[in-house]
Amino acid sequence: MKCIPNIKRFSCGNCFKCSCSGIHLSKKNKVENEIGKKLELEGIKDKLKMKILLLGSGESGKSTVLKQLKMIHKIEMTQSEIQDYIQSLRRNALQCMNILIEQVQAYELEFTSDESKDKAALLQKLDDEESDESFTLDVADAINYLWKNESAIKEVWEKRSEFWILDAADYYFENVERFIQDDFEPTEEDFVMARIMTTGIIKTELNIKPLQFTVVDVGGQRNERRKWIHCFDDVNAIIFIANLSGYNTVLFEDQTQNRMMECLTLFSQIANNQAFLSTPIYLLFNKKDLFESKIRNESITVCEAFKDYDGPGDLNDCLNFVEKKFREQLKTQSDRLKVFHIAARFKRDIKTTWEDIVADIKVKNKKELESAIKELKARGELPQEIKL
Template identity: 60%
Template structure:
């Protein structure tokens, strides 16, 4: 009887030791999982950056995701054309082609169908109407030239140019379609990227004002911030409020985030995005059109304008070491830009945590854990 009792006690002790060791190993492996927060105001290009990261790291889409992005393109192109037709009157413009008024009405009805969750709204007639207005109606091109006065998606031109392809039920979603499709981020999207010996959990939260209250739930144990700035927003307005400049909103948000006490010692990778659109815009509109950059007296030169904006953002830091900020100028629609940036981010994080990583791997090896291998 005594022997049985001793055996039972011995088993309990062994079981507890195993549990303790498993918890310790889990804790060590968790320290090799770096949490990166993807932040920025609405339409900064956060989701585009995340899509490119998925492509670069060969994270495949599920069939339902593919369908969601295909349907997203159809919604995008319809919404954008209805925005343009709705802006004719405020800009004192009228249709110049006799059939345009009826085509615009057809598109309004299609949008009503979509809002009523009738998925049959995107027909060949609807696609043809959008294509006609974009390619043949002069007033649409005129109001398009005034798009800085109202909100419209930055990629609207891409949707219009490809609308006849989108109408085919079996159209093949290209990488560019996937990247350009806009589906508003709501809630929190977490993506895990494994690059041994580390794992990176990239967290994207909605950038619109009503989504930002959810950010607080993601602030714990953050290894780095990727803050995305829409450069081309310096002369355009918000989706939520057409009286507020996009760049002004973004600058205020960056200042608030970067100076948050919780991020005092957190490295910040500042990605100035949509450089291609920005370069186009500054040919006609100086950056001093934006309230935050009113003191800019330089030319429309790309590098002069970028340098000024970069200094403005860096000067907004009054908490922590400003040198913890690394700056990149990108166009997130191009995979090569994100690949170069991501490689740099990963390299810098590994260098910063080199001693800690080596110590953790050594400890894991002492416990015969081969899950991670040095790279």
């Protein structure tokens, strides 16, 4: 016959005994109580963890912003990572020069000398994804020669808004001879300017005691965006990067699509996504330096989204107009958007912008953060001198 236990409470009020088996359950309760306390503590600590999504279309500068943040927070790179950057700089130079060579052919231009033809032929034999050993002194010399001496290359360079090429192409060309040296050690600027396409999801932890920020960076190209949905839970803020200089250029993955038009569409989709309707958005208009240089020669009206612009064309007026167009994309709570104008290649721009973002996040979450800090101090988990 199956026993139906008769559970009785001891006089202490906390312990139990089964009258049929005599099993004392206080030890089990104690373990469960300890687990409960640990879970409660972890829950309080989690309130001091801030998750930020770093979003934007391809080549907006997201990875550049992240690299700057790592340097600001003194997160050192491994030797393997440094070597990856060296290889990337060399590949960037080769890829961009081969694009210009292809455009010389596409525009049916002629190289001005047999030497230029030979050097172009040498480069076209190489794939920019080949091993680092293929990038020899002769390759660097060919890139340098064509950039400095070939008029057909200079001519297609002036037409670069009509085809895709990396924004920092001229930086790679100007420094290619330095990149090939045996003792080459990348500078901070080299790290920032190197272009490595982001694939997958990259999480970076930045500690600003007592808070811990997790910045989540995902690839901006269209085929990478399907992965974004996996990052949408428990987001405290969004940093959205927009490439200002993209108003007159095309996408890598679709050379019929204007970069700025793509960016506006993507911003609207993110800002009005049901998951983010009350999430603070920090919109960083990047590459302000390139934008300022471009608008001297080509009006922002070449972009379909800005065709109604009729202002004087100076930097501040153009920036205000572009900002207005982005603000118009918001369907709710326009006050949750803060705008910054930056050139991510300059550390000071990122440092001041990041400090402003952190300060604003603290203000927006002040009550909950202060409550968590107070509780952790009371439990001896934080020093009394720690402040928000």
